Amino acid sequence: MKDFFYSIQDLFVNVLFAPMDSLRALELENWFAASTISWIFMLIGFAAMVYWMLQLKKFNDNNEEDKSISSHSFL
Template sequence: MKDFFYGIEDLFVNVLFAPFDALRALELESWFSANIISWIFSIIGLVAFVYWMMQLAKYNSNNEEDKSVTAHSYL
């Protein structure tokens, strides 16, 4: 049973966490190269937010939503 848990440890430490070790090594070389991944995720989030707002504006301009007071029970 001990070998089973050592196998799980080996999987996580040497395989699944390897990209994080590469990022840690990248951080020591350059601050900008280490933070490029954060910028990529920020840009993806911004694009998704703009797309979502454009979809909401499209549905709002088509008057497809029931905006009456009794449309939702919690109102």
């Protein structure tokens, strides 16, 4: 059973978190490169949020959602 938990630890530490470790090592070598990568991820997240908000606005403008008070029984 102990080996099972050690294998889970090995999976997370050596495989799944390897990109974060490389980013941490990059920060020690070149701060501007690490910050640039972080800003790229932030821009991707911002673009995804804007896209999602535009999709929500499109569905809201089409009045496709049932907004009546009796739409849910718990209301």
